[in-house]
Amino acid sequence: MSPMKRQPYSGPHYTPMILALVAMGILVGAYFFFQKTPAKEDVSTANSEQVAPLIPVPTTAVVPVIEPPKEEPIVIEKKTTEEKNPEFGITTAYPALKKGDVSVDDINATIRIFVDGTIKQFKDDFNNAKKEGSTGNPDETWSLTIGYDTPYQSSDYISLELSVDSYEGGAHPNGTVKTFVVDVKNQKILSLDDILISNTSLKDLSALAIADLKKRNVSDDDWITSGASGKTENYQAWYLSSNGLTILFSSYQVAPYAAGVQEVTISPLKLSDLIKPEYILTK
Numbered sequence: 001m002s003p004m005k006r007q008p009y010s011g012p013h014y015t016p017m018i019l020a021l022v023a024m025g026i027l028v029g030a031y032f033f034f035q036k037t038p039a040k041e042d043v044s045t046a047n048s049e050q051v052a053p054l055i056p057v058p059t060t061a062v063v064p065v066i067e068p069p070k071e072e073p074i075v076i077e078k079k080t081t082e083e084k085n086p087e088f089g090i091t092t093a094y095p096a097l098k099k100g101d102v103s104v105d106d107i108n109a110t111i112r113i114f115v116d117g118t119i120k121q122f123k124d125d126f127n128n129a130k131k132e133g134s135t136g137n138p139d140e141t142w143s144l145t146i147g148y149d150t151p152y153q154s155s156d157y158i159s160l161e162l163s164v165d166s167y168e169g170g171a172h173p174n175g176t177v178k179t180f181v182v183d184v185k186n187q188k189i190l191s192l193d194d195i196l197i198s199n200t201s202l203k204d205l206s207a208l209a210i211a212d213l214k215k216r217n218v219s220d221d222d223w224i225t226s227g228a229s230g231k232t233e234n235y236q237a238w239y240l241s242s243n244g245l246t247i248l249f250s251s252y253q254v255a256p257y258a259a260g261v262q263e264v265t266i267s268p269l270k271l272s273d274l275i276k277p278e279y280i281l282t283k
Contacts, residue, residue, distance in 0.1 A: 072099050074098065074104070074153075074158065074184055076095045076096070076097060076160075077096045077098055078093055079092075079093070079094050080092060086141070087130075087135075088122075088123075088126055088141055088143060088144070090119060090122065090143070090144045090145075091144070092115055092119070092145070092146040093147050093148060094111060094112070094162060096108050097158070106188075107180075110180070114162070115146060115162075118144070118146060118164055122142075122144045122166060122168075126142050134169070136170065137169060140169065142167060142168055143166065144165075144166045146162060146163070147163050148162045148163070149161045149163070151239055151246070152239065154184075154281070156281075157183060157184060159179065159180075159181050159241060160180040160182070161237075161248070162179070163261075164176045164177070172257060174257075175250065175251045175257070175260070176250040176251070177237045177248045179236075179237045179238055179239045181239050192238060195240075195245075195275045195276055196274065196275055197275060197276055201274045202232070202235065203230040204273070206229055207230075208264075208266055208270060209266075210228045213255075213264060216262075218255040218262060219255040219259065223254060223255065227255075234253070237249070241281060244266050244270070244271055245265070245274075246266075247263070248261055248262070248263050249261065249262040249263075268280045
């Protein structure tokens, strides 16, 4: 007896239905997943907006540059006067200092006092001579001339030299000098005592001047020794420059009129033990 063959299953088939339900479940799950989870780019953007703090951009403050006011230099103005009549003539030219709005009236007043005093003395001499009838040659009128020079000028010091030439009826005119050394910063006119180191400095300065004058043979030794001795009145005319200290001796002080005004300059090297270091000037 041959074995019975198994008949194929002819009942209902569930496999396709199950697969369809599984697929649908995956689709539904995927839909809800992507609805709740934003795109990667959106997440990073959202996080950057919520987490990253705002960093202020640094700015550079503009500080205005204020330049210090420029110091006004001293300007030397030339002042002149003139007076002429049949009996005498007076012509003057003298310096007047000016420095912006800074007052230098005291210095200018000192210079003007000297000029006015010289004019007054000249007129007094003329009037006295006229009263005595001794005005000299009637064909030669009396005259007074004042001029000036600036041997040295810097931002710290100014040296002024005023020359006085007068004719008062004699054999020849007379010549004298007057100097002013201006301390610009302190607005004052220096005296010789201001610059000397000690009380013995004038004596040492005198020795140097006498030795220099004797080498020139401008007059006899006694005349030189007397006129350049270490007395304050013999050293009224002097000035500072980059060459050192210059001393001026008027006519007849250490030599005759024909020899003129004598100048002695002491070099900075020789001045180191005589005057204070701030007054040893450089070029």
